[in-house]
Amino acid sequence: MRIAVVGSGFAGSLLARVLAVQGHQVVLLERGTHPRFAIGESSTPLANLTLERLARRYGLDDCYDLAAHGRWVERFPEIRRGLKRGFTFYRHHAGRPFAAQGRRTERLLVAASPNDHIADNHWLRADVDHHLVRAAIAAGVDYRDRTEVTDDLLKSLRADFVVDASGPPPGGFLARRLGIPSGLHRTQTNAGLLFSHFDGVRLFADVVPGLAHGPYPDDWAAVHHIIDEGWMYSLRFDHGVTSAGFVLSARGQRQLPVNASPDELWRHLLARYPTVGALFGSARPLMPIAFRKRIQHRLTRAAGEGWALLPHAYGFVDPLFSTGIAWSLKAIERLALCFEHGGGGPSAGDLARYDAMLSAEADQIDLLVAGAYESMAHFEVFAAQAMIYFAAVSFAEARQRLARQDSETAAWTGFLGVGDPRLGPLPRASFRRLGRMRTREDRRLFVQWVRKAIAPRNVCGFANPGYSNLYPVDLDELVRRHGVLGMSRDALVSALPALRA
């Protein structure tokens, strides 16, 4: 088939390459050129599992190496990245330095890997996307950059199928061309972004002494600083640069100084939260700090006859929980499998299924994140809400790795528990509960409810107060919970090496 892919972010380039490997004639059209700055950097275990499956199925050995920190550094030291051992969260309060307070410290660490070698990475997108576009060209993709995609150009290409990988507006190529209506009204989350890349950000442990020993060094993670106005991400790359941004809820934005420039807003927030101020006080932005009032977007359709959108072109919620890369890779795997069926490309049934999955998954991400915003005022409630995310992704990861799911099953199993009778309903149920929460007793009951609700899928002992919010990769706990995965103890023990592969 002749396939046109519009947009050469990592997702467009990777899908274009897979389709070329399958024997299709693929043209990849890019408005800009590489290398170029892009945001969306923190990868996760589920993302890496998908990358490894794509690598094995389609012979992309570079992607296999990019799926673990140690392999990446050995094979591609020139592609910049950051070690990511897990998810770190802190709650800050205006005017008060963050304090170590023993078991009451407002700090949550969830390890995603047992060591640095097989850890996840933050992707320096300029380098990763550039690498993947070059790999697509090497695989036979006809790549055209600095290209304005017009109807005439598409006609001249005689494409049988168009994939839109152009990201959100000002991308959104097919949304404009086909007049796909916005579905943003479905999205509960409403937040803007103040961001840049920085040099000279200090380590948390240097600024806040006396913290209990965690399962990994706090900073080598996706670090989340929760504040009254929303939260801040901080992703440290191995070469010393940090990608950081305040994600500010609509409510939070109303508390900010009016008509302030992005620089002034940045300084205002650093002054308001002394520990964040100490971390970033002497950091230097490597490009102008930028502000976007709202980052959510959503369309009403993700596929139709002869076309499909990748997730970032279809909808985006929020960087909280780093869902974007994993979701995009899942969609690439799905579309690639559809193109393997017969010679005519994805069937109407395939596309309807793809559309329905993306819609349900966008809702799921949104409810989970919107619930997290509702919970941020009380750290114990936020930590409980986060456990729904961690239970869902760890269960999926354990099933994929230990129960050795095939590509078809893994790709079409819903993201974040979509379609799972136990996990599927939880984000909506918790969002409702959080909206009704008023008293200290309500909060205690919520924490208790989450513990019970995730129990049937909880392979890692999440929401167990015994961990004091510091969750290692605990293989003994995993073995104890073999029944959750429907495996015998012996079967699980013999499958454990798959976790270290």
Ligand SMILES: Cc1cc2nc3c(=O)[nH]c(=O)nc-3n(C[C@H](O)[C@H](O)[C@H](O)COP(=O)(O)OP(=O)(O)OC[C@H]3O[C@@H](n4cnc5c(N)ncnc54)[C@H](O)[C@@H]3O)c2cc1C
């Ligand atoms: C603030 C923020 C933080 C994020 N953090 C994370 C994170 O930590 N972890 C995570 O997993 N995800 C994160 N995401 C999501 C992540 O950015 C996306 O999942 C990812 O960028 C999707 O990649 P993509 O290749 O689909 O699209 P993009 O990276 O958006 O690439 C789109 C490409 O299309 C090109 N293009 C646009 N319009 C046209 C056109 N008309 N014609 C031709 N080409 C066009 C663009 O130039 C660009 O090269 C974050 C997103 C935001 C906004």
